[in-house]
Amino acid sequence: MPSCYSGPNPIGKLTDQERLAMWRWIKENAIDHGMPFEQVHDTLNAKFFNGTAKPEWLNEFLAARKTPFKRLTDAAWSTQANRRNIQSQAKQLVKNQNSNLLEKAANAIIAGPRYVTLGGGFHFAAFPFTHGGALILNPLRLKAFSRLVFNTWRNAFNKGEAAILRDAMARDPQFTLARRSNLDFSTHGNESGGGKINDRAWGALVETRFRLWKAAMDRHTKTGMSTEDIDSLGKELAVWANHATGSGGWKTKEGREGGIFTQPVISKVFFGPKLAQSYIDRLIGDPAKTVSTWANWSRATAGEKAVAMQRLQGAVTAAVTYSGMLAANQALLSATGQKDQINWNDPSKSDWLAFKGWGFRWGLPGAMHAEIKLIGQIIAAQRMTPEDLAAQGMQVGQGKVSPDKLQSLRDAYRLRQAEQYLLAKATPAIKLGQELWTGKGFPERPLPWSTVKQTPKEAVKHPRISWTEYAWSHAPIPLESGAQYVFEQLRKAGASVNDASMWIRAAVVGAISFAAGEGPKEVKEPAPHRTRYGHAQVGR
Secondary structure (H helix, E strand, O other): OOOOOOOOOOHHHOOHHHHHHHHHHHHHHOHHHOOOHHHHHHHHHHHHHOOOOOHHHHHHHHHOOOOOOHHHHHHHHHHHHHHHHHHHHHHHHHHHHHOOHHHHHHHHHHHHHHHHHOHHHOHHHHHHHHHHHHHHHOHHHHHHHHHHHHHHHHHHHOHHHHHHHHHHHHOOOOHHHHHHOOOOOOOOOOOOOOOHHHHHHHHHHHHHHHHHHHHHHHHHOOOOOOHHHHHHHHHHHHHHHHHHOOOOOEEOOOOOEEOOOOOHHHHOOEOOHHHHHHHHHHHHHHHHHHHHHHHOHHHOOHHHHHHHHHHHHHHHHHHHHHHHHHHHHHHHHHHOOOOOOOEOOOOOOOOEOOEEEOOEEEOOOOOOHHHHHHHHHHHHHHHOOHHHHHHOOOOOOOOOOOHHHHHHHHHHHHHHHHHHHHHHHEOHHHHHHHHHHHOEEOOOEEOOOOOOOOOHHHHHHOOOOOHHHHHHHOOOHHHHHHHHHHHHHHHHOOOOHHHHHHHHHHHHHHHHHHHHOOOOOOOOOOOOEEOOOOOEEOOO
């Protein structure tokens, strides 16, 4: 094989022996030395094509598709990928070791509340629903979702099954192409919350992501497709599969991660940066890209066309399925004589597009309800009257509201809703810091140690948070949500703050007693306590 070649693409004319000789040279002189993938391209180009080869020539050669040594090339690239992972972990370890005391303290402050919120590593049970919950809205994906739930819960406690699942995926013939297509195979970090249990469970989510991508590739790959078209399909469908399973962001031409939430500095502030970014991508970025593809169909790549059809089909199916589920919910409410109605058209209320029944309401996990609600509120704000804004807690004032003042109030409402959304997505340390700084919890309620003075009217509207309620508000996610719901329902039923706190304590003591087999005993007579109106009472 000549060392300098600048003619037309010779790849298809090479014999197996010539290919193997070239491959052995690039493997021994580049890949085995841990050379980055991009530099391997350049070295191959310089050695055999005098630097003039087109990228698709090099991709075709290095992929070694339909050649006797395809497995050899895949093994080499997998080894290099493993080497990169090890190097990345080593760099992180060295970075942690070299961190000064202040940096370590800052990391602990951020990681501590997060670890507690995630239940010390037992948040894995929610992974299928938070990251893959949208699969429920597509009947064709229900099998994939069921398999995800089963594998997630099994992997968490079974190291062997987790290893088998990961190994089977890594041995798949399409695994290497998926890696090169930037399918997200990461199994640790901020998203999983750390911890071995979570990481093992996270592997099931990664495997589902790969299966979705592979199935889409099998549907769209046609016989006789060029290497360039296959690579285009792989990359575009990888973005689709990443977003569908809660991994947002994308790779820029320079190799950096794209997306607001996934920027290195910003991502540390959010609870699930990739998940939040995937929601934004699916609601805004992906539809915009799909419209652009349809508008420039004649110039679109094979991958762009395939993913545009995939997204259109998915969006229509999800909208029809979700609407049908809400309609069925409304029919059930009517058939059982319940007064609740599905809120179809008022995004300013917390029950917009939520499911209801028997005094409960809930949203479908992973269905981007918070993001859809925020967009709906921003749009609906332009039609809100002063009365509507006052009902949402905005300070409208007395008398007639001028058009300029009304517009200012609408903009303030939009800003407040956006701030509340971002705060809800922030890492628990941010919420804790805000509470310590302001002395208030959501919504505008004084914390137990706060010295804020309240009038009787203010105390009724925003009662002081008790120590019990405050402790529960920082418990692991499922316990926090359940305790908050119970507290709110007791308050709506007319119970005082002390009464509501007492019943929550009773539930906790009951659960502990059941586990321990022994009931609680009163150590001493209860001391009189003060109600919010100042009257001393005992055991109200």
